[in-house]
Amino acid sequence: xxxxxxxxxxxxxxxxxxxxxxxxxxxxxxxxxxxxxxxxxxxxxxxxxxxxxxxxxxxxxxxxxxxxxxxxxxxxxxxxxxxxxxxxxxxxxxxxxxxxxxxxxxxxxxxxxxxxxxxxxxxxxxxxxxxxxxxxxxxxxxxxxxxxxxxxxxxxxxxxxxxxxxxxxxxxxxxxxxxxxxxxxxxxxxxxxxxxxxxxxxxxxxxxxxxxxxxxxxxxxxxxxxxxxxxxxxxxxxxxxxxxxxxxxxxxxxxxxxxxxxxxxxxxxxxxxxxxxxxxxxxxxxxxxxxxxxxxxxxxxxxxxxxxxxxxxxxxxxxxxxxxxxxxxxxxxxxxxxxxxxxxxxxxxxxxxxxxxxxxxxxxxxxxxxxxxxxxxxxxxxxxxxxxxxxxxxxxxxxxxxxxxxxxxxxxxxxxxxxxxxxxxxxxxxxxxxxxxxxxxxxxxxxxxxxxxxxxxxxxxxxxxxxxxxxxxxxxxxxxxxx
Amino acid sequence: xxxxxxxxxxxxxxxxxxxxxxxxxxxxxxxxxxxxxxxxxxxxxxxxxxxxxxxxxxxxxxxxxxxxxxxxxxxxxxxxxxxxxxxxxxxxxxxxxxxxxxxxxxxxxxxxxxxxxxxxxxxxxxxxxxxxxxxxxxxxxxxxxxxxxxxxxxxxxxxxxxxxxxxxxxxxxxxxxxxxxxxxxxxxxxxxxxxxxxxxxxxxxxxxxxxxxxxxxxxxxxxxxxxxxxxxxxxxxxxxxxxxxxxxxxxxxxxxxxxxxxxxxxxxxxxxxxxxxxxxxxxxxxxxxxxxxxxxxxxxxxxxxxxxxxxxxxxxxxxxxxxxxxxxxxxxxxxxxxxxxxxxxxxxxxxxxxxxxxxxxxxxxxxxxxxxxxxxxxxxxxxxxxxxxxxxxxxxxxxxxxxxxxxxxxxxxxxxxxxxxxxxxxxxxxxxxxxxxxxxxxxxxxxxxxxxxxxxxxxxxxxxxxxxxxxxxx
Numbered sequence: 001x002x003x004x005x006x007x008x009x010x011x012x013x014x015x016x017x018x019x020x021x022x023x024x025x026x027x028x029x030x031x032x033x034x035x036x037x038x039x040x041x042x043x044x045x046x047x048x049x050x051x052x053x054x055x056x057x058x059x060x061x062x063x064x065x066x067x068x069x070x071x072x073x074x075x076x077x078x079x080x081x082x083x084x085x086x087x088x089x090x091x092x093x094x095x096x097x098x099x100x101x102x103x104x105x106x107x108x109x110x111x112x113x114x115x116x117x118x119x120x121x122x123x124x125x126x127x128x129x130x131x132x133x134x135x136x137x138x139x140x141x142x143x144x145x146x147x148x149x150x151x152x153x154x155x156x157x158x159x160x161x162x163x164x165x166x167x168x169x170x171x172x173x174x175x176x177x178x179x180x181x182x183x184x185x186x187x188x189x190x191x192x193x194x195x196x197x198x199x200x201x202x203x204x205x206x207x208x209x210x211x212x213x214x215x216x217x218x219x220x221x222x223x224x225x226x227x228x229x230x231x232x233x234x235x236x237x238x239x240x241x242x243x244x245x246x247x248x249x250x251x252x253x254x255x256x257x258x259x260x261x262x263x264x265x266x267x268x269x270x271x272x273x274x275x276x277x278x279x280x281x282x283x284x285x286x287x288x289x290x291x292x293x294x295x296x297x298x299x300x301x302x303x304x305x306x307x308x309x310x311x312x313x314x315x316x317x318x319x320x321x322x323x324x325x326x327x328x329x330x331x332x333x334x335x336x337x338x339x340x341x342x343x344x345x346x347x348x349x350x351x352x353x354x355x356x357x358x359x360x361x362x363x364x365x366x367x368x369x370x371x372x373x374x375x376x377x378x379x380x381x382x383x384x385x386x387x388x389x390x391x392x393x394x395x396x397x398x399x400x401x402x403x404x405x406x407x408x409x410x411x412x413x414x415x416x417x418x419x420x421x422x423x424x425x426x427x428x429x430x431x432x433x434x435x436x437x438x439x440x441x442x443x444x445x446x447x448x449x450x451x452x453x454x455x456x457x458x459x460x461x462x463x464x465x466x467x468x469x470x471x472x473x474x475x476x477x478x479x480x481x482x483x
Numbered sequence: 484x485x486x487x488x489x490x491x492x493x494x495x496x497x498x499x500x501x502x503x504x505x506x507x508x509x510x511x512x513x514x515x516x517x518x519x520x521x522x523x524x525x526x527x528x529x530x531x532x533x534x535x536x537x538x539x540x541x542x543x544x545x546x547x548x549x550x551x552x553x554x555x556x557x558x559x560x561x562x563x564x565x566x567x568x569x570x571x572x573x574x575x576x577x578x579x580x581x582x583x584x585x586x587x588x589x590x591x592x593x594x595x596x597x598x599x600x601x602x603x604x605x606x607x608x609x610x611x612x613x614x615x616x617x618x619x620x621x622x623x624x625x626x627x628x629x630x631x632x633x634x635x636x637x638x639x640x641x642x643x644x645x646x647x648x649x650x651x652x653x654x655x656x657x658x659x660x661x662x663x664x665x666x667x668x669x670x671x672x673x674x675x676x677x678x679x680x681x682x683x684x685x686x687x688x689x690x691x692x693x694x695x696x697x698x699x700x701x702x703x704x705x706x707x708x709x710x711x712x713x714x715x716x717x718x719x720x721x722x723x724x725x726x727x728x729x730x731x732x733x734x735x736x737x738x739x740x741x742x743x744x745x746x747x748x749x750x751x752x753x754x755x756x757x758x759x760x761x762x763x764x765x766x767x768x769x770x771x772x773x774x775x776x777x778x779x780x781x782x783x784x785x786x787x788x789x790x791x792x793x794x795x796x797x798x799x800x801x802x803x804x805x806x807x808x809x810x811x812x813x814x815x816x817x818x819x820x821x822x823x824x825x826x827x828x829x830x831x832x833x834x835x836x837x838x839x840x841x842x843x844x845x846x847x848x849x850x851x852x853x854x855x856x857x858x859x860x861x862x863x864x865x866x867x868x869x870x871x872x873x874x875x876x877x878x879x880x881x882x883x884x885x886x887x888x889x890x891x892x893x894x895x896x897x898x899x900x901x902x903x904x905x906x907x908x909x910x911x912x913x914x915x916x917x918x919x920x921x922x923x924x925x926x927x928x929x930x931x932x933x934x935x936x937x938x939x940x941x942x943x944x945x946x947x948x949x950x951x952x953x954x955x956x957x
Binding site: 088104108110112118149150151152153154265266267268269271273277280281283292 | 563626747754764776
C-alpha cells in the first residue's frame with residue numbers, strides 16, 4: 001500500500017493534466033490511475049469534438065492505436081494456453097500460404113517473431129496508412145514488402161507483420177480476430193465499450209486533432225483497417241481500467257499468470273541507449289515494451305495514430321496508468337503524464353518528464369529539419385543541369401501498382417506531378433532526367449523517385465523511396481492517364 | 484584515494500579460500516592501481532606479482548570479437564555479412580543454419596547452439612578442424628530465437644579471422660591487437676606455461692593443504708578461452724576500452740567498432756529480470772549489465788582459473804581481477820564490485836555476504852540431485868542384455884569423435900578426449916555414467932542391431948539436446 005493522500009493526489013492530477021494539455025495542445029484527455037490493482041483516480045477534461053462541443057466523458061471512445069498490440073498478443077496467449085498455438089512453431093504450419101520476401105523468414109517465422117518486431121522489415125508506414133486493404137490481405141502483400149535487415153537480427157517496429165497475428169488467431173480459433181477478441185478477451189474482462197474501428201456511426205468517438213501552428217484542427221482519421229489487429233481498437237477509459245486491473249491482479253479465470261507474464265519477457269533489445277540513468281535499456285516483449293524505471297519493472301505501450309494513448313503498469317507495485325488524448329502523431333503528452341505519475345510513485349519527484357520530453361520533441365524536430373536540409377543540399381549538389389523529362393508530363397500520369405503497397409495514382413498538378421497514395425498526397429517535381437523530387441504534402445518526407453521506360457518507349461513504372469531504409473518501392477504502371 | 488584496501492582483499496581471499504590474486508583498477512587521468520596478493524603455486528613459494536601469468540579463459544572472447552571488429556574497421560567484412568560469403572569452400576550444405584549466420588550472430592551467441600562443451604574440452608584436434616565440424620552440431624533453438632552462452636561460435640569467428648586475413652589467428656591478434664596495445668606478455672594456450680614459476684596454477688584448499696586442480700587443454704578452443712595474460716597487460720586492455728579504441732593516444736580501431744562491441748544486442752536465454760534492468764544483454768565478447776544504476780560492460784572467465792574484466796564506459800573506470808581460484812569461486816566479482824563501487828564513490832555494499840547467501844542457496848550439487856531422482860525410476864532385477872566384453876570397443880560420433888569403451892575390474896569405462904567416465908549398470912542396457920573429473924554424469928543406453936550385435940551408444944553429453952549417438956566401429 002502506498003502512502004498517498006487521495007485528496008492531494010486528486011487535486012494534483014487535475015491541475016497537472018490540465019497544465020499538460022495546455023503545454024502539448026491536447027483538446028481533450030482522459031487519465032486513469034490504479035493503485036493496489038484497483039481503479040483509484042480518473043480525470044476527464046476538455047473537448048471530445050469541437051464540431052459538436054461534446055466534452056470528454058467516461059463514455060468517450062478514443063483510438064488507442066498501438067495499445068491494441070498488448071490485447072492481440074494476449075488473445076494469442078489464450079490460444080497457446082488452450083494448446084492450439086505453439087509459440088515457437090513456424091507460422092507456415094498453420095497458414096501454409098504465409099510468405100515473406102526473404103524465404104528464410106518465410107520458413108522460420110513464428111508467432112513470437114510476429115509480436116516482437118524482429119522480422120527484418122522496417123516501418124513501411126506508407127504501405128498501410130489509409131490503405132483500403134483489409135487486414136487479411138496482409139498475407140498476399142507481405143511477400144512483396146522489402147526487408148532492410150536480416151531475419152531476427154535486430155529490432156525494427158513493424159505493424160504489417162504484427163497484423164499477421166490477427167490472421168493466425170482466425171486460423172487457429174476458426175473465428176474472425178474481432179469475434180475472438182470480443183468473445184474470449186474483451187467480454188470476460190468487462191471491456192464492453194471497445195469498438196473495432198470500422199464501427200463509427202453514432203458512437204461517442206473523440207475527433208482526431210492535428211497540430212497546426214498553435215492550435216489543433218480536427219482532421220479525418222486515418223483508415224488503419226489494413227493493420228487492425230496491430231492498432232485499430234477504440235476504447236474508453238473505463239475499458240482501460242478493466243484492462244489494467246486484469247494485468248495487475250489476474251484471477252486466472254481468463255489466462256494463467258504464467259501465460260500473462262510470458263508476454264512480458266524481454267525478447268529483443270531496442271537498440272537505443274537510455275538517455276536517463278533512471279531508465280534502463282528498453283526491450284520488447286510480446287505486444288509490450290519492458291523496461292526498468294528507478295529499479296522497478298514497467299510494462300507499457302503507447303499509440304499515436306488518430307489520437308494518442310498510453311497504457312502502462314508496474315506489476316510489483318500494483319500501480320497502473322492509462323492516458324488518452326485526441327491529438328495525433330505524437331504520444332509525448334501521454335508519456336509525460338504517465339511517467340510523471342510513475343515518478344511520483346517510485347521516485348522523489350526530482351525528474352520532470354514534461355521538460356525532458358519537450359526538449360526531446362524540439363530536438364527531434366530540429367534533427368528532422370536538419371535531415372531534410374541535408375538531403376536537400378545533397379540533391380542540389382548532384383543535380384545535373386539542363387536536363388528535362390524524356391516524355392511529356394501527361395505520359396507519366398496514370399495508375400501504378402506495387403503488390404505490397406497497392407495502387408497509386410499520378411496526376412498533373414501545378415506544372416508538376418502529384419502522387420495520390422491512399423488519399424495521402426505527394427508532389428513530384430522534376431529534378432533531372434526522369435528523376436523527380438518526392439515530397440509529402442503533410443509529413444517531413446523528401447526523396448527521389450525515378451520513372452522507368454520499357455523497350456517500346458513507354459513509361460512503365462516508377463521507383464519511389466517510400467521506406468528510406470529499404471530498397472525503393474517498384475510501382476508498375478497499370479493504366480494510362482486517368483484510366 | 485585507493486580503490487581497494489590490501490587488508491580487505493587479503494581478508495576476502497582468506498574467507499573465500501583463494502591462494503593468489505592480482506587486480507588492477509583503471510581510472511581515467513590516473514595511473515592504474517595494482518594489487519598482487521598470495522602465491523601462484525600450490526607450494527606457496529612464489530608470491531604473485533605484476534608478471535604472474537593467469538589463464539584468462541573466456542576473457543579471450545573479447546579479443547576474438549575485437550579481431551573481427553578490426554576486419555570490419557578495415558572494410559574487409561561487415562558485421563552483418565553472411566559468414567558463408569567469406570568462406571566459399573565451407574564444408575556444409577546450403578540449408579544449414581550457417582548459410583544465414585552473420586559475424587554478429589557468431590559473436591552474440593544466438594545461432595541456437597547450446598554449450599556442447601564436451602565436443603571440445605580436452606580435444607586434441609585443431610580449433611580449425613573443430614570449427615568446420617561445429618556447423619553440424621545439434622542446435623536447441625531456432626536460429627536467433629534466443630541467445631545462449633557457448634564457446635563454439637567463437638572458434639568459428641577465430642577461424643574466419645584466419646581465412647579472411649590470411650594470417651593465423653595468433654599472428655593476427657599479435658600484430659593487430661597485442662602489439663599496438665603493448666600487451667607483450669599475453670600468450671596462447673598452456674604449453675610451456677605450466678612449468679613456469681610465474682604461472683598461477685588453479686588450486687583449492689582441501690583438508691588444510693593446497694591442491695592443484697586438473698588443467699584442461701584449451702589449445703582446441705583458443706579464440707574462446709585460450710589466452711594467458713598478466714595483470715599489467717589486462718590494465719592496458721581495460722584502458723584501451725575506456726579510451727574507446729586508443730592505446731597510448733593512437734587509434735587502434737575506430738570508436739564506432741568499440742561501441743558496437745559493447746552495446747547490448749541479444750538477450751540471454753533464461754534471463755530473469757533483475758532489480759536494475761530487464762536484461763543483461765550480450766554484446767560481442769562482452770556482457771552488458773546494470774551495476775548499481777550504471778551500465779557495466781563485463782565478462783568473466785572460469786577455465787583453469789577464475790577471472791573478470793569489466794568497465795563502466797560512462798564513468799571511464801574499469802577493473803580486471805585474475806586469480807587461481809576454482810571456477811565457481813565468486814572472489815573476482817566481490818573484488819571487482821568493491822573496486823568499482825569505491826571508484827564511483829558509492830556507499831559500501833556487503834558483496835561478500837550477498838555471495839555467501841547465494842552460494843549457500845545453490846546447496847546440493849545438481850548432478851547429485853539428478854542421481855537421487857534417477858533412483859526413483861530404476862527397475863530392479865534386470866541385467867545387461869550382453870556380456871560386458873561385447874560392449875567394449877570404439878564408438879564414433881561424426882562431430883564429437885571417438886569414444887573408447889573398455890572393461891576394467893568387472894565394470895565398463897569410457898574415455899572421450901582423454902576424459903574418463905565410470906559406467907555402472909543401471910537397468911536393462913542403460914548405464915549410469917560419471918565423469919571422473921566430477922560434476923557431470925547421466926544415463927547412457929546401448930543398442931543392438933537385428934543381428935544382435937551391439938551397434939551404438941546414446942549419451943547425453945549435451946543435456947540441452949537429444950542424446951548423442953556414437954556408432955560402434957570396432
